[in-house]
Amino acid sequence: MASVSSAILSTPPIIPPAPSPYVRFASLRHWFSRSEQTSEAAEARLLSRLAYFTLGGKTLGTPADSKTTAKVGLVDLDNNGIRKINTLVIDQKGNDFAIDSGSISSLLSSSKTDSHTSEDELLGFTHIPQTDLKVQSNTTTVNESKNSSIKNLVMCHGFGAGLGFFYRNYHGLSQVPGWKIYSIDWLGMGRSSRPRFTIKEKEVDKYVEETENFFVDSLEKWREIHKIDKMTLLGHSLGGYLAAVYALKYPTRVERLILVSPVGVPRNPQNDPEFHNSDGRSIRQIPGWVIRLWNANFTPQLILRWLGPLGPSLVSKYTSRRFSHLEEVDQLDLHDYIYHISTATGSGEYSVTRLLEPGAYARKPLIDRLHEIKMPTTFLYGEDDWMDFRAAEKAKKLMNVPVKVERIPDAGHHLYLDNPTEFNRAVIKEMLEVSNKS
Known part of the structure; x- marks a missing residue:
């Protein structure tokens, strides 16, 4: 059983409430207040919606008999502070589990449109913080005891995101009997440490491999520290691409792969017209200036940093529209x-232009590699997803393991946020299949 401890500052600062991006001068306030502490506070505000989330040893709103605990902190990969992976661990106390199989069946059969059950009740969180947020600056130490009966779900975010994006999913997924939930920020992203990202190789195949190894080898080191023998690995978008690459390189460590709207599955139609023509779609023409900026490693995050105090208002326009x-x-x-x-x-963030061509097509498409996958694989897409699910259907025909391709209704690319009830149901089904086969 994991023991996750929090290091508390001697004089812990109080986390201020999130400022509204619609208030005059909010952009300046965001810009001037940027720090690791404000980033941590922003993450904590999302996670604090879970009644059992513990920060700095304080948890408000958690029943005394709660069987679930959740803590977040940085896991040092090399004991030198250079490479740390931000990690959320949701665990069950002792050998008891939150709900029994009958309750799971009830959850799976529930519908978010039930007249007597609100979506928030199904998801298990409120919009009002449940946890005291006066303590911050956590580091995580791990002292795992091997327990082969415990199953592990490891969740990995996509490009430009972090583990906080799954805040609407954690409660439901953590209630599956016999499972421990881990969620990470990829090295160099989210709240994980930001080591210098340099790629030495010049040939495409070699620099793609070097870039992939930056992420998958750090995930493997993280797994070793946590003494996880096998995991169900879930990745969204770019995280799905990297999860698939990890499963290809370390197949004995993944017992099931869940690819959530993964980027990089199809070939670039510009380079493979025959493959493209079977779709009957016109090829998108990408302006030359976009290609030049892409190859020069211009990223959305770089632009935000350059915009200075104007950056928060740009993010506000995105969040208010997309969410x-x-x-x-x-x-x-x-x-x-x-x-x-x-x-x-x-x-x-600079990895995206090394792994993907302009237009979000992989330089080494997964469709040419997925036939080597050794474990059952499930693809999940939103019905209104900009990522084309038909690429997964094509990959399915080439793979030699059980493969499912499912679409979540009323959802786009961020299907876990758009329709968390149906997303959770789809993931829980996969978790139960793993449990039943063990």
Whole structure:
């Protein structure tokens, strides 16, 4: 069982409420207040919606008999402070689990449109923080005891995101009996450390491999520290691409792969017209200036940093438009979180132009590699996803393991935020299949 401890500052600062991006001068306030502490506070505001989230040893709103605990902190990969992976661990106390199999069946059969059950009740969180947020600056130490009966779900975010993006999913997924939930920020992203990102190789195949190893080898080191023998690995978008690459390189450590709207599956139609023509779609023409900026490592995060005090208002326009279906307080907290993790020192973000060509096509497409996958694999897409699910259907025909391709209704690329109830249901089904086969 994991023991995750928090290091508390001798004089812990008070985390201020998230400032509204719609208030005059909010952009200046965000810009001047940027720091690791404000980034941590923004993440904590999202996670504090979980009643059992513990920060600095304090948890308000948690029943005395709660069987679930959640803590977040930095895991030092090399004991030198240079490479740290931000990690959320959600665990069950002792050998008891939150709910029994009958309750799980009830959850799976529930519908978010049930007249007597609100979506928030199904998801298990409120929009009002449950946890005292006066303590911050956490580091995480791990002292794992091997327990082969415990299953592990490891969740990995996509480009420009972080583990806070799954805040609407953690409660439901953590209630599956016999499972421990881990969620990480990729090295160089989110609230993980930001080592200098330099690629020495010049040939495409070699610099793609070097870039992939930056992430998957750090994930493997993280796994070794946590003494996780096998995991169900879930990755979204770029995180799905990297999860697939990890499963290819370390197949004995992944017992099931869940690729959530993964980037990089199809070939670039510009380079493979025959493959493209089977779709009957016209090829998108990308302006030359976009290609030049892309190849020069211009990223959205770099632009935000250059914009200075104008950056927060740009993020606000994005969050209010893309996540308009969320409560306003959720939009504000997401805005705050996205801005702070995006304007931290540039590092892992520069990988995107090494792994992907303009237009978000992989330089080494997964469709040419997925036939080597050794474990059951599930693809999840939103019905309104800009990522084309048909690429997964094509990959399925080439793979030699059980493969599912499912689409989540009323959801786009961020399907876990757009329709968390149906997303959770789809993931829980995969978790139960793993449990039943063990």
